Amino acid sequence: MRWSLNPLGSTGLAVSPITLGGGPLGSMPENFGYEVTEDAAVALVKTVLDSDIRTIDTSNGYSGGESERRIGRGITEYGGVPDDVLVITKVDAAGSDYSGERVRRSLAESSERLGVAPLPLVHLHDPEFHDFAEMTKPGGAVDALVDARASGDIGHIGLAGGDVHELARYLELGVFEVLLVHNRWTLVDRSAGPLLDRARELGVATVNAAVLGGGILADMTGTRTDYGYRSAPPETLRGISAMRDACRRWDTDLATAAIRFSTRDPRFATTIVGISKPARIETTIQAATADLPEAFWDELEALLPAPEHWLDAASAR
Template structure:
């Protein structure tokens, strides 16, 4: 136990993560995604605040803000130092449509230089492969082979798979080369698309990390401020469930934002939950929410309000999706 956050093993990797991981997406400033700017000094100070907190893991990606997220994390690590028990995680990214083996090798070189932590990188994910051709990425000499080679050469200690649509992620999981699964927007209060995928990963001995537990902001925003879930318009069933869940939280003297984060951190199957932050003063409130003691009665009410499977991200418009809640 580290203060208010658990230390949890990451599958069979031998790595240990705090139950909350700092999400590096906002650090590079992506106003087109998050709706606000983050300047470099603010980002560096935020990482410094995290390094002084109970949070002992940082998640970023080569492609976040064209590399600025990694650069700013690297600047913070240079200024404040990297504690021995803190894990820095990154992801290889395509360059436009190029997700070749050569691109993966270039991505790794860029990440090592920006972060300034040297090789081996503790954990590197194959990022968002669902937007590219499976046959191309898994061909001999392709992106997956390049990552495996990097692990064999000692540039990377462990390989992960980070993406969205579960039907596509399962194809990569079945390759048997990844040690960690990161899912986003698909294991939350109102969307359980990744349930079976998480179970499969755990059966394989993999560690599981959960991200985007606010569904792109709707579960953390004031009522009516956001109507998208997972970066697309939310179905009426999801909007109605969110409204009812918000009222249930109020009855139990908490708020939906806290419940949305605690839903993930209270799940013992999940090694860590990635939370995007943009200001140093938000670190402690996030830790408090992640460790909040909420009553069992609230969780029972929230489970009864989960919208039907047909409204979840990866089962919308699916004729095989059952109409009843599952």
């Protein structure tokens, strides 16, 4: 193996520097711009299980559970989860229902689809789209996860979402062991800075996802204009274009820089990257370990868009 596994904070779990992001495996063309067949997804999972990537991330709600089902089939056909592989999922609402009972159903669904019990780590997913008081009331979603951990149905609980202001409220509850941020600590957006600092103060492990910004930081053509599930402001697009040119001058590419930007940050135990083609396993590992000089990073840092153009701009003020 070309790298060592990293400790995931205080959980006692270990993760590889790159985690397979399972979102594309359920086939989400509206998000990723392409379809993935079930057989292709299953084959990809089995190939990953033979690779240096030892961590898989998915969610109950990805493609209505199809991501979990396909990952579970891949695991079954492989012969089970290898001892050094960690399969992580998330609980999701069903429409507007994010009750404690819904969380319990979500856990049961995920365990059955994946063929994994107990689930070693489960995140509370996208809580920012729901009422904080409802989510945190006695017997609510957060309590249901805490109870599942106490009963041994799951090993550890994490927090995964976007809006850093809402995530900060949940982090202060003191029950989460892992924080997953997406799109908000990348080459062009640092919205999560204060949240990551607070997580470190609390002893919460941190995980970085969507470091390609939904694909725009892997786009060699310069035709994509969405970042983080919304239209990117002109300033961000100009920054990305300038970074793309800088990468060419340094004989690398923007996707490599985007992945390495995250894996070189010691705060992150692992970086989640969506992979749907076997060939991308090796290129992702190479990107995660690329040797790029400090002068290169200094040049890219000078091209960072101003904080007012980040997804959660108020966090920078």
